[in-house]
Amino acid sequence: xxxxxxxxxxxxxxxxxxxxxxxxxxxxxxxxxxxxxxxxxxxxxxxxxxxxxxxxxxxxxxxxxxxxxxxxxxxxxxxxxxxxxxxxxxxxxxxxxxxxxxxxxxxxxxxxxxxxxxxxxxxxxxxxxxxxxxxxxxxx
Numbered sequence: 001x002x003x004x005x006x007x008x009x010x011x012x013x014x015x016x017x018x019x020x021x022x023x024x025x026x027x028x029x030x031x032x033x034x035x036x037x038x039x040x041x042x043x044x045x046x047x048x049x050x051x052x053x054x055x056x057x058x059x060x061x062x063x064x065x066x067x068x069x070x071x072x073x074x075x076x077x078x079x080x081x082x083x084x085x086x087x088x089x090x091x092x093x094x095x096x097x098x099x100x101x102x103x104x105x106x107x108x109x110x111x112x113x114x115x116x117x118x119x120x121x122x123x124x125x126x127x128x129x130x131x132x133x134x135x136x137x138x139x140x
Contacts, residue, residue, distance in 0.1 A: 001027060003125065004084055007113035008092070016106050017096075025092045037132035045139075052135040059129040067122045077119030081111045 008025065011017040034056040041051035063083065067076040089107055096103050118125045 003114045003117035004088065004110070006117065007110040010113055011106060011110055016109065021096060024095060027088055027092065031130040032132070033130075034132055037134065049136050049138055052137050054132060054134045057131045057133050059131050061125075061127045061129070064122060064126050073119040073122055076122045076125075077115040077117075080118040080125055081115035084114060085111045 004027065008017065008022060012019055012022050034054060038051055038054050040046035041049075044050070063076055063079050066079070067073065085107070089111075092110075093103050093107050096106070098106070
């Protein structure tokens with residue numbers, strides 16, 4: 001996310017985005033705590049379902065694992081940038097009051113910067129994914 005933020009800040013610095021546009025952008029977060037995942041079950045059940053057990057686990061960064069195998073930094077950068085773009089572009093750029101083509105051009109520059117940063121230092125881009133493993137039952 002740091003590379004993404006740096007890419008957006010570079011757009012502000014170059015005049016491609018205004019500071020006001022930057023200030024209203026939002027990057028979705030996904031690494032919740034186990035308590036956040038299990039909170040709907042705090043009262044005992046949620047939608048008629050019961051939490052039987054839960055644990056927090058971690059999933060490795062698949063893109064970095066592939067890079068460590070093939071050492072193709074450009075491929076890694078492109079993959080990381082495309083992945084981030086898939087889930088961040090709507091929340092970051094849909095609120096811009098620009099023509100669709102202009103918004104796409106700005107987004108293209110931002111995600112190109114992300115790809116460059118990722119290719120320059122793949123190890124710095126590692127993401128440890130938090131995964132909540134929940135066993136949920138529907139009472140008979």
